[in-house]
Amino acid sequence: MKRREFIQLSATAGAAAMAPLTLTGCKARPLPGEGEVVQTPVLCNVCFWRCAGTVSVENGQPWKIEGNPDDLHSNGRFCTRGDAGLGMYTDPDRLKQPMLRVTENGRQRFKPVSWDEAFDYIAEKMNKIKEEHGQDRLCLFSHGSGGNFFRRTLRAFGSPAYTAPSYAQCRGPREVAFALTYGEGVGSPDRTDMENSRCIVLIGSHLGENLHNGQVQTWIEAVRKGATMITVDPRFSVAAGKSKHWLPIKPGTDIALMLAWMNVLINENLYDADYIARYASGFDELKAHVQPYTPEWAYGQTGIRPDVIRTTAREMAMAAPATLVHPGRHVTWYGDDTQRERAIAILTALLGAWGREGGYYEQENVSIPSFPLPDPPAPATNWRDEVQGDFPVAPSGISQKFIDASIGEDAYFKGWFVYSSNLGHTIPGVTEKLAQASQDLDLLVVVDTMPYGITGYADVILPECTYLERLDPMRNSPEREPSLAVSVPAFEPKYDSKPGWWIAKQIAERLDLGDWFPWDDYSEELDWQLRQVGSSFEEMRRIGVKKFPRQTPKYFAPGENRSFRTSSGKIELYSQMLADFGHDPLPVFTPPPSKPEGEFLHLNYGRAPAHTFGRTINNPQLFELMPENTVWIHPVAASTFQVSNGQYVRLKNQDGVESNAVRVRVTERIRPDSLFMAHGFGHNSADLSLANGRGADDQGLITRILVDPIAGSTGMRGNFVTLIPEEASA
Ligand code: MGD
Numbered sequence: 001m002k003r004r005e006f007i008q009l010s011a012t013a014g015a016a017a018m019a020p021l022t023l024t025g026c027k028a029r030p031l032p033g034e035g036e037v038v039q040t041p042v043l044c045n046v047c048f049w050r051c052a053g054t055v056s057v058e059n060g061q062p063w064k065i066e067g068n069p070d071d072l073h074s075n076g077r078f079c080t081r082g083d084a085g086l087g088m089y090t091d092p093d094r095l096k097q098p099m100l101r102v103t104e105n106g107r108q109r110f111k112p113v114s115w116d117e118a119f120d121y122i123a124e125k126m127n128k129i130k131e132e133h134g135q136d137r138l139c140l141f142s143h144g145s146g147g148n149f150f151r152r153t154l155r156a157f158g159s160p161a162y163t164a165p166s167y168a169q170c171r172g173p174r175e176v177a178f179a180l181t182y183g184e185g186v187g188s189p190d191r192t193d194m195e196n197s198r199c200i201v202l203i204g205s206h207l208g209e210n211l212h213n214g215q216v217q218t219w220i221e222a223v224r225k226g227a228t229m230i231t232v233d234p235r236f237s238v239a240a241g242k243s244k245h246w247l248p249i250k251p252g253t254d255i256a257l258m259l260a261w262m263n264v265l266i267n268e269n270l271y272d273a274d275y276i277a278r279y280a281s282g283f284d285e286l287k288a289h290v291q292p293y294t295p296e297w298a299y300g301q302t303g304i305r306p307d308v309i310r311t312t313a314r315e316m317a318m319a320a321p322a323t324l325v326h327p328g329r330h331v332t333w334y335g336d337d338t339q340r341e342r343a344i345a346i347l348t349a350l351l352g353a354w355g356r357e358g359g360y361y362e363q364e365n366v367s368i369p370s371f372p373l374p375d376p377p378a379p380a381t382n383w384r385d386e387v388q389g390d391f392p393v394a395p396s397g398i399s400q401k402f403i404d405a406s407i408g409e410d411a412y413f414k415g416w417f418v419y420s421s422n423l424g425h426t427i428p429g430v431t432e433k434l435a436q437a438s439q440d441l442d443l444l445v446v447v448d449t450m451p452y453g454i455t456g457y458a459d460v461i462l463p464e465c466t467y468l469e470r471l472d473p474m475r476n477s478p479e480r481e482p483s484l485a486v487s488v489p490a491f492e493p494k495y496d497s498k499p500g501w502w503i504a505k506q507i508a509e510r511l512d513l514g515d516w517f518p519w520d521d522y523s524e525e526l527d528w529q530l531r532q533v534g535s536s537f538e539e540m541r542r543i544g545v546k547k548f549p550r551q552t553p554k555y556f557a558p559g560e561n562r563s564f565r566t567s568s569g570k571i572e573l574y575s576q577m578l579a580d581f582g583h584d585p586l587p588v589f590t591p592p593p594s595k596p597e598g599e600f601l602h603l604n605y606g607r608a609p610a611h612t613f614g615r616t617i618n619n620p621q622l623f624e625l626m627p628e629n630t631v632w633i634h635p636v637a638a639s640t641f642q643v644s645n646g647q648y649v650r651l652k653n654q655d656g657v658e659s660n661a662v663r664v665r666v667t668e669r670i671r672p673d674s675l676f677m678a679h680g681f682g683h684n685s686a687d688l689s690l691a692n693g694r695g696a697d698d699q700g701l702i703t704r705i706l707v708d709p710i711a712g713s714t715g716m717r718g719n720f721v722t723l724i725p726e727e728a729s730a
């Protein structure tokens, strides 16, 4: 019998009966005033931008959420998803009580247990792992600030290994590339000074569809002020529709285009020679390197005409330094992602736009001393060397390497905590590996709000209450202006769910590590932190957001000399560090994987403004807005596959993997060789009464993974699919 069978909660006798389905779940009433309205500050957790806002509750009933006007992340306006945050709270499918995997009559099922029983089980297993294998053999998969509480418990225990999909499946290569070039990353929120840009270049960055509230507002501001938009995308995205130039590039050839842009900027003397002379090293090597990469050469690779390449390079130079070549966010595409991001960083330097108005500004947050905690135990081994020693440049945990290191009898990791991350829908190509790891691990704890796929692998499911029902870590993000923001519960936790801080503290106490949480309520720690900077929890729960004056300038001063945090102290156009590790020190173009024999389309995916990854598909309000995804194909492809608009098809990838049925959208807004679909759909779980079976999952179709040799991230865009009209599929 399997050690862990995949279990769906609805198949579990004794699981709480599901509440009847309501679509909106909260009071739809336009005007206040009938009862007592209580307002509470909140940090939206529907995506990780963490906009600050206010929840209004009338007579104990949810009424509305809106942005806080003092907040730079939202400027008083929430996006569609943030507005629908109450749906996360009211979703009747939420996890309702702790559950433990038990075997009865030869069958595995989840049994509802008390919190005490769940904690005792976890502590016993953790102590056993420590005894048999060492204290450092647990790890944390986490997405979101609440994961910090579990990170603290595991650090205290002696297991500091931690990974988030926001590195190897998202912006990891970008942070590595900019750190190699400038000595520091782009950070989050991205330090893009778009409201002051005179030219914005978007390379596959579909702003407006990929919706980070404050960032999109600054981009719209630039559009309003007439900035020149250049969008490079195989698809006519929303951003392309607002652009002066749409470059429908052949997928996977962006480095070729950027090498040609560098060629034009350098050979036509359009680059910022003073800036380069003052701040950069390696210009001569770069100049020699780009000579063969003429616009004529790039035309053959990219399909973009040489005159368009020249014109766009000149327009970028004309607006410089207020030209932002946007760094993108989800940048794990073809496995050459660090090099593509290096090309963006180098172009930025040629335009003199790093540290300059309209380019990239200098971020600043509020300087707060760390809350005093005990010293963690000295690690017996170094998890970085053990788990991802083949990627020495990677600054963060690489999630797929963590999974590999959990498979087999001699696996390094013996226990997992998974906080707010649905690994099977998130990390490509892991379906089988997740099943294998779940056979080999001694403990698998999932902390979640919803019964998404990852819960099926758990030994213990711990239901966290939603962000509207708990205190979360304070927000102190690096920004244009430093500010602090807090999130305070607007409601009592529903069912038997609990806040993350409480759960992590209870586990620590069971392990005799209670001095890592030296308070009764997390507000005490927040109050301590706030008092270090002249505020208090009491003040912040009234105002939600507090701004602080900048201590350093936002841009480089004219003629200022400065040292960068690279090994040479310069902006490194040529990277000696990459050369030392055996990588190309300057970006080199490698053609993307070619199309297999037969009728295949390049699989391209992205975001939809109504949803965040897979986490919102079951949200009743957002489901109403967008219940399923569609696949965009060009009329030429529609005729090749003999399908029409609205028809259901299944997608089959080059390795024979088939998707759920999904509707076709025939449109000229995409290249004939490509298909586009929104990421996050295609959940197959009866526990999700709305999301189950709706739309197709792009992740399942991503079986060819192009690992970036520098960052270790998973390039996902080298896959191809064919279309099977629904009635013809097996
Ligand atoms: P989600 O899918 O949004 O994020 O991937 P993940 O980190 O997995 O959510 C995962 C889980 O979080 C869900 O089970 C949800 O119920 C739970 N959750 C939601 N709110 C809470 C909460 O308050 N507390 C707790 N404990 N749990 C909560 C995102 C990752 O996916 C990222 S960052 C990127 S950029 C990548 N995007 C991407 C893509 O575009 N395409 C493809 N094919 N793959 C991708 N993978 C990556």
Ligand code: SF4
Pocket: 044, 045, 046, 047, 048, 049, 050, 051, 074, 077, 078, 079, 080, 081, 082, 083, 211, 212, 213, 214
């Ligand atoms: Fe919430 Fe939207 Fe802000 Fe994300 S961008 S935190 S979903 S309001």
